[in-house]
Amino acid sequence: MSDPSPASGALPPLRIAIAGLGTVGAGVIRLLDTNRELIAARAGRAIEVSAVSARDRAKDRGVNHERFSWEDDMTALATRADVDVVLELVGGSDGPALALSRAALDAGKGLVTANKAMIAHHGLSLAEQAEAKGAPLKFEAAVAGGIPVVKGLREGTSANALTKVYGILNGTCNYILSEMEATGADFAEVLADAQRLGYAEADPTFDIEGIDAAHKLAILAAIGFGARVDFASVRTTGIVAVRAADIAQADALGFVIRLIAEADVQEGSLLQRVRPCLVAKDHPLSGVDGPTNAVVAEGNFSGRLLFQGAGAGDGPTASAVVADLIDIARVFENGGEVGAPFSMPVAQLAALGPADPANRLERAYLRFTVNDRPGVLAEITAAMRDADVSIESLIQQGRGNADGEVLVAMVTHEGPERSVARALELLEGSESLTAAPLVLPILPA
Numbered sequence: 327m328s329d330p331s332p333a334s335g336a337l338p339p340l341r342i343a344i345a346g347l348g349t350v351g352a353g354v355i356r357l358l359d360t361n362r363e364l365i366a367a368r369a370g371r372a373i374e375v376s377a378v379s380a381r382d383r384a385k386d387r388g389v390n391h392e393r394f395s396w397e398d399d400m401t402a403l404a405t406r407a408d409v410d411v412v413l414e415l416v417g418g419s420d421g422p423a424l425a426l427s428r429a430a431l432d433a434g435k436g437l438v439t440a441n442k443a444m445i446a447h448h449g450l451s452l453a454e455q456a457e458a459k460g461a462p463l464k465f466e467a468a469v470a471g472g473i474p475v476v477k478g479l480r481e482g483t484s485a486n487a488l489t490k491v492y493g494i495l496n497g498t499c500n501y502i503l504s505e506m507e508a509t510g511a512d513f514a515e516v517l518a519d520a521q522r523l524g525y526a527e528a529d530p531t532f533d534i535e536g537i538d539a540a541h542k543l544a545i546l547a548a549i550g551f552g553a554r555v556d557f558a559s560v561r562t563t564g565i566v567a568v569r570a571a572d573i574a575q576a577d578a579l580g581f582v583i584r585l586i587a588e589a590d591v592q593e594g595s596l597l598q599r600v601r602p603c604l605v606a607k608d609h610p611l612s613g614v615d616g617p618t619n620a621v622v623a624e625g626n627f628s629g630r631l632l633f634q635g636a637g638a639g640d641g642p643t644a645s646a647v648v649a650d651l652i653d654i655a656r657v658f659e660n661g662g663e664v665g666a667p668f669s670m671p672v673a674q675l676a677a678l679g680p681a682d683p684a685n686r687l688e689r690a691y692l693r694f695t696v697n698d699r700p701g702v703l704a705e706i707t708a709a710m711r712d713a714d715v716s717i718e719s720l721i722q723q724g725r726g727n728a729d730g731e732v733l734v735a736m737v738t739h740e741g742p743e744r745s746v747a748r749a750l751e752l753l754e755g756s757e758s759l760t761a762a763p764l765v766l767p768i769l770p771a
């Protein structure tokens with residue numbers, strides 16, 4: 327079926343400005359050029375670039391931007407008379423990206439951004455500003471790149487009460503963990519390869535410490551649960567402590583290890599966490615490899631939904647940015663409105679307190695690095711018994727390494743999280759342990 331284009335030609339073009347001509351900005355120009363006619367048909371009018379800005383005008387970006395006006399100071403884009411919508415594709419939670427975004431909304435322009443850090447930190451105040459000005463604010467590309475999960479939760483599941491939202495939201499970590507799985511190599515070696523291949527930044531902190539996934543989770547949780555964005559209360563653990571030996575043990579037990587971002591609401595409290603988890607090999611998330619992202623949303627009427635695709639890259643991210651523009655082109659300045667950025671007006675979003683997971687029940691994988699000497703195993707199992715942790719299986723690696731260390735891995739039966747925390751407290755300071763123990767929860771089926 328061909329697309330209806332009832333208003334094609336009738337409406338003036340939607341005029342945009344692009345701040346940032348890096349991976350995403352250049353991708354947007356390429357996409358607008360390549361799919362020009364299809365986009366105009368779907369948007370009901372043409373989308374035209376009026377002006378652009380980046381730091382270095384002379385840089386070769388693989389796209390011709392000389393045909394557009396150039397602004398050295400990107401905030402000048404916000405007040406140009408020939409601009410309806412500003413694209414913020416610069417990055418950074420504060421600084422120039424935030425100044426531009428505030429200026430654009432203040433001038434009554436629409437704002438489209440791919441900036442998860444800014445939306446996680448300032449999304450609510452930007453949404454308030456957008457509401458006050460009647461201007462659209464959209465950020466599909468900020469979460470899971472090309473996957474239309476913001477739209478999916480804002481619109482597709484809007485009739486549901488969601489029970490939980492979780493998934494794999496950081497492609498760099500997923501690439502590293504799946505490479506460790508495929509090659510048996512340790513974290514540091516795979517990270518160095520990922521940096522060489524461009525899958526990890528020179529400074530990978532935001533990715534490997536789980537902060538990037540936490541930004542995205544805070545945005546998804548706000549939309550999914552109709553809650554105020556609360557990035558500060560996301561409990562975040564990265565993947566740095568995961569060793570090749572953990573991946574091998576998990577494999578032997580029927581699991582893979584993935585960095586899982588998860589949020590749910592119980593008794594009016596919001597639990598948001600990012601942590602490496604064991605994922606059973608028959609769970610849909612276990613097959614999500616490499617830089618791919620995936621989000622699972624569970625609705626009380628929709629059941630389980632799985633969104634999966636490329637979480638980054640110029641094409642997928644540009645696809646999400648331009649989809650937001652098409653939404654705006656259809657309704658903005660055309661008598662309609664694009665809807666609240668977080669699914670409902672900011673004043674209606676619930677201020678949910680952060681949940682304390684201590685009494686939540688879960689199974690966990692525990693790994694201890696211990697001195698290879700008699701009595702160590704008894705000491706660990708005694709701590710488990712005293713803390714009321716029930717052990718489902720226990721594996722002790724056959725031989726010690728050159729330092730006389732062995733790994734002891736175990737899987738617990740389901741029990742309250744506080745019990746495992748208590749067992750670790752009991753073992754604190756033990757001379758038998760040569761490194762901090764690792765606890766990886768097991769993702770429920």
Ligand SMILES: NC(=O)c1ccc[n+]([C@@H]2O[C@H](COP(=O)([O-])OP(=O)(O)OC[C@H]3O[C@@H](n4cnc5c(N)ncnc54)[C@H](OP(=O)(O)O)[C@@H]3O)[C@@H](O)[C@H]2O)c1
Binds near residue numbers: 348349417440471640
């Ligand atoms: N890359 C992805 O796959 C991806 C996916 C999802 C979301 N995002 C988000 O999209 C945004 C952009 O990411 P990116 O990967 O495209 O970044 P990038 O390749 O580093 O590009 C950033 C652009 O911003 C420009 N810029 C930086 N500081 C500036 C300033 N003070 N004034 C004017 N321009 C400035 C840079 O100019 P120069 O080129 O002249 O240096 C560059 O063109 C970020 O928020 C990122 O988190 C990216």
